[in-house]
Amino acid sequence: xxxxxxxxSGGMDSVTxxxxxxxxxxxxxxxxxxxxxxxxxxxxxxxxxxxxxLGVRHDNVALPFVNDLFASDLLKSGGEIPDGHYEEESxxxxxxxxxxGIMLAIACGIAESRGAEAIAIAAHAGDHAIxxxxxxxxxxxxxxxxREGTYARIELLRPFIHLxxxxxxxxxxxxxxxxxxxxxxxxxxxxxxxxxxxCVERREAFAKAGLIDPTEYLATGPLPTPxxxxxxxx
Amino acid sequence: xxxxxxxxSGGMDSVTxxxxxxxxxxxxxxxxxxxxxxxxxxxxxxxxxxxxxLGVRHDNVALPFVNDLFASDLLKSGGEIPDGHYEEESxxxxxxxxxxGIMLAIACGIAESRGAEAIAIAAHAGDHAIxxxxxxxxxxxxxxxxREGTYARIELLRPFIHLxxxxxxxxxxxxxxxxxxxxxxxxxxxxxxxxxxxCVERREAFAKAGLIDPTEYLATGPLPTPxxxxxxxx
Numbered sequence: 310x311x312x313x314x315x316x317x318s319g320g321m322d323s324v325t326x327x328x329x330x331x332x333x334x335x336x337x338x339x340x341x342x343x344x345x346x347x348x349x350x351x352x353x354x355x356x357x358x359x360x361x362x363l364g365v366r367h368d369n370v371a372l373p374f375v376n377d378l379f380a381s382d383l384l385k386s387g388g389e390i391p392d393g394h395y396e397e398e399s400x401x402x403x404x405x406x407x408x409x410g411i412m413l414a415i416a417c418g419i420a421e422s423r424g425a426e427a428i429a430i431a432a433h434a435g436d437h438a439i440x441x442x443x444x445x446x447x448x449x450x451x452x453x454x455x456r457e458g459t460y461a462r463i464e465l466l467r468p469f470i471h472l473x474x475x476x477x478x479x480x481x482x483x484x485x486x487x488x489x490x491x492x493x494x495x496x497x498x499x500x501x502x503x504x505x506x507x508c509v510e511r512r513e514a515f516a517k518a519g520l521i522d523p524t525e526y527l528a529t530g531p532l533p534t535p536x537x538x539x540x541x542x543x
Numbered sequence: 544x545x546x547x548x549x550x551x552s553g554g555m556d557s558v559t560x561x562x563x564x565x566x567x568x569x570x571x572x573x574x575x576x577x578x579x580x581x582x583x584x585x586x587x588x589x590x591x592x593x594x595x596x597l598g599v600r601h602d603n604v605a606l607p608f609v610n611d612l613f614a615s616d617l618l619k620s621g622g623e624i625p626d627g628h629y630e631e632e633s634x635x636x637x638x639x640x641x642x643x644g645i646m647l648a649i650a651c652g653i654a655e656s657r658g659a660e661a662i663a664i665a666a667h668a669g670d671h672a673i674x675x676x677x678x679x680x681x682x683x684x685x686x687x688x689x690r691e692g693t694y695a696r697i698e699l700l701r702p703f704i705h706l707x708x709x710x711x712x713x714x715x716x717x718x719x720x721x722x723x724x725x726x727x728x729x730x731x732x733x734x735x736x737x738x739x740x741x742c743v744e745r746r747e748a749f750a751k752a753g754l755i756d757p758t759e760y761l762a763t764g765p766l767p768t769p770x771x772x773x774x775x776x777x
Contacts, residue, residue, distance in 0.1 A: 407651045414648040417645075441691060441692050452684070456684070
């Protein structure tokens, strides 16, 4: 029986959270979501790979209504993924409205159904500029809703909320995470593009952590400069 | 473009909320969920009927994973629906974990995608004994998450939070709601059973409001006495 359920996308952050939880917690389970993003198929097979490696129960939840009813360029139903820095205004087009709220709410129902006590999400300190549902005010609200809305008073864990992505990569390196088996690129091609916002963020993280980046990229030109923080914040 | 999105089950409360919103708000839309409950097919056709009557956009969202992964006797995958009073301990078996959290989170994403400003849920003052995700502490948490987790700062409206079900029936009567075209029974048969918790609550509401109950019931024996409130509260 899973006591802690990890929200697992198959990206660097949540895969690190899975390996961290497998070391720190008893009875870990993982849940992934296919919400119709262009890159979901790449992420989800890697999410399953890590669960298999760790012997963790893994459930995949299909959310086809997101692609049908939601507006976002991240989705198959949306427009082109923009290139550039992750914190630019243009990246707002890739936000899937209230995605974390939806995934956490569903995970909460699964956790309560299975007698789990907590859910862990790998939101981190660098996640906040364009994503309202990664910031602490959102997290505090949904954490309160989960605690008050369940018999088990399910807790929301945010183990990486004070780390940046480089620090997560460093932690994962110590935990022996094979980052070649993780996916970031929003374009969902055969290999990482190297130029979309999440590829740029991934490349920055390895560089800042001083780690060898095991990722094969289509293009590895100079990393773009982050925008002025004030203009990127919303 | 819907400015207020109603969570519409097809039961008395949410159908009344739909008619209330259609009178009070501009640009009303409705969203319903098929989460695999035994009675969903009865509710959803009536939900669609009211939207058709009012000329309101209606979206049905299928959530098959709830029936697959969640534990509740309300679901097709669960056990028998118990008879008795809605507030009894035995009714806890019919709770679908974090159902309101999941439905509100999805509705929030739809609302943000469409430029809506608010979501209305028909939770009422009588709803709280066995449902943690109907109580105000939950509602305040999820309302905060919705506001902080969206660019539009989506608001959660609870127009009936201080009414009991009899007062809702009275309001619906004034609004001209045809309650024969609403569904409550958790058993999901051809007609309302009259003895499950929601049928008892429905019968009580019409009786207390002094209204003629237009519902055809399989059994209309004496209404059971509510349990002692202290023992029913959780």
